[in-house]
Amino acid sequence: MQTQYDVIIAGGGMVGSTLACLLGNAGKRVAVLEAHPPVDFSPSDPYDLRVSAISRASQRALLEAGAWEGIVARRAASYEVMQVWDATGDGEIRFDAADLGEPDLGHIVENRVVQLALLDAIRAHPSIDLLCPDKIAAFAADAQQITVTLASGKTVQAQLLVGADGAQSKVRDLAGIALETNDYGQKGLVCVVQTAAPHQATAWQRFMPTGPLAFLPLGDGSSSIVWTLPADRADALLNLSASDFCRELAQALDFRLGDVTAVGERAAFSLRGRHAEPYIQARLALVGDAAHTIHPLAGQGVNLGIKDAVELANQIRQTHGDIGSVKVLRAYERARRGDNVLTQKAMEGFRLLFGNTLMPWKILRNSGLSIVNRMSFLKYEIAKRAMGI
Numbered sequence: 001m002q003t004q005y006d007v008i009i010a011g012g013g014m015v016g017s018t019l020a021c022l023l024g025n026a027g028k029r030v031a032v033l034e035a036h037p038p039v040d041f042s043p044s045d046p047y048d049l050r051v052s053a054i055s056r057a058s059q060r061a062l063l064e065a066g067a068w069e070g071i072v073a074r075r076a077a078s079y080e081v082m083q084v085w086d087a088t089g090d091g092e093i094r095f096d097a098a099d100l101g102e103p104d105l106g107h108i109v110e111n112r113v114v115q116l117a118l119l120d121a122i123r124a125h126p127s128i129d130l131l132c133p134d135k136i137a138a139f140a141a142d143a144q145q146i147t148v149t150l151a152s153g154k155t156v157q158a159q160l161l162v163g164a165d166g167a168q169s170k171v172r173d174l175a176g177i178a179l180e181t182n183d184y185g186q187k188g189l190v191c192v193v194q195t196a197a198p199h200q201a202t203a204w205q206r207f208m209p210t211g212p213l214a215f216l217p218l219g220d221g222s223s224s225i226v227w228t229l230p231a232d233r234a235d236a237l238l239n240l241s242a243s244d245f246c247r248e249l250a251q252a253l254d255f256r257l258g259d260v261t262a263v264g265e266r267a268a269f270s271l272r273g274r275h276a277e278p279y280i281q282a283r284l285a286l287v288g289d290a291a292h293t294i295h296p297l298a299g300q301g302v303n304l305g306i307k308d309a310v311e312l313a314n315q316i317r318q319t320h321g322d323i324g325s326v327k328v329l330r331a332y333e334r335a336r337r338g339d340n341v342l343t344q345k346a347m348e349g350f351r352l353l354f355g356n357t358l359m360p361w362k363i364l365r366n367s368g369l370s371i372v373n374r375m376s377f378l379k380y381e382i383a384k385r386a387m388g389i
């Protein structure tokens with residue numbers, strides 16, 4: 001194993017691993033440091049709690065990274081329709097892939113499946129080394145390179161270090177990069193459930209004043225749910241018996257899929273918006289959750305991170321000189337910050353709009369949903385933007 005690379009990526013999650021493969025394909029020598037390898041997969045395993053709605057744009061990037069086949073070979077469920085409605089009125093909007101002339105709106109995939117398929121691509125790549133389990137302990141940059149010391153005591157050098165090490169990024173902390181945070185005071189409760197009625201390859205989302213509830217369709221007919229709630233209410237629901245929880249959940253979805261007949265393990269994640277300022281410094285860049293986290297209500301978190309990876313790989317590919325220079329990295333930040341900020345603010349706006357119980361806001365959102373639903377052009381522009389096509 002060598003010690004000199006073009007790029008060192010701290011974090012082999014979905015975003016860091018996508019970036020590694022894109023850079024490897026561009027002929028760069030890459031080291032990926034990953035603290036925890038993902039748990040292996042067997043088709044008979046129950047579905048994981050953590051799934052992501054992978055957009056068409058992310059699917060394209062994962063195809064280019066050499067991982068999409070490995071994802072589909074394990075398991076991925078396409079969804080063709082998205083149905084969104086307001087619990088406090090009759091506002092409703094429906095997006096249908098068929099109306100767009102597309103086979104689907106995206107795929108629901110377990111995070112572990114995405115990561116394992118990317119790790120296969122990394123292991124097969126001659127110019128990528130996987131250093132796992134290992135993590136970053138310290139780094140020092142000079143005019144030519146950055147030297148990274150690992151927890152194992154090993155040192156590695158590169159022109160560029162990328163922090164893809166998630167929301168609690170050690171790279172970001174060691175670099176002294178500031179973080180703007182917004183605690184939503186909410187938790188995202190996740191679990192896999194069976195319902196009496198079939199999910200119809202539809203992603204169902206009901207907005208309630210306490211937060212949105214999403215049912216995402218899985219390949220075996222079950223659904224993965226993300227239920228955003230005030231933190232104390234989420235904790236109370238975690239502690240309910242399975243039968244009481246199923247009753248509450250079916251009611252919260254307004255019985256659109258009938259009774260909830262079974263529930264697996266439940267977990268809840270605290271939800272916090274974060275934004276790093278800046279994303280870059282000389283010889284260092286942040287991508288994915290290390291740079292920003294957003295409210296999961298539209299399932300865009302990893303999709304934004306993969307867009308970061310694609311953009312940074314493009315900037316590096318186009319550079320013939322020093323890929324760790326501030327000039328190159330600033331071009332990456334300029335291209336990505338606007339989209340990330342806009343999406344983060346839009347999610348916060350939706351959360352506040354749908355959380356407001358005052359009558360004028362109820363009328364506004366219900367009539368707004370119904371009007372947009374009737375305006376095919378606007379509706380499909382929104383859908384195409386979310387899909388990244």
Ligand SMILES: Cc1cc2nc3c(=O)[nH]c(=O)nc-3n(C[C@H](O)[C@H](O)[C@H](O)COP(=O)(O)OP(=O)(O)OC[C@H]3O[C@@H](n4cnc5c(N)ncnc54)[C@H](O)[C@@H]3O)c2cc1C
Binds near residue numbers: 013054135287
């Ligand atoms: C409840 C919930 C539901 C969500 N649903 C969706 C959805 O439907 N669609 C969507 O797009 N997004 C969703 N998200 C967001 C999505 O999960 C994240 O945006 C995504 O996981 C970020 O990927 P990442 O690779 O940047 O970071 P991570 O997934 O956090 O990966 C970071 C990796 O770095 C490793 N690591 C950490 N520290 C170190 C270190 N010091 N050295 C080396 N390695 C290290 C970790 O082991 C990990 O493998 C959801 C989030 C939540 C909380």
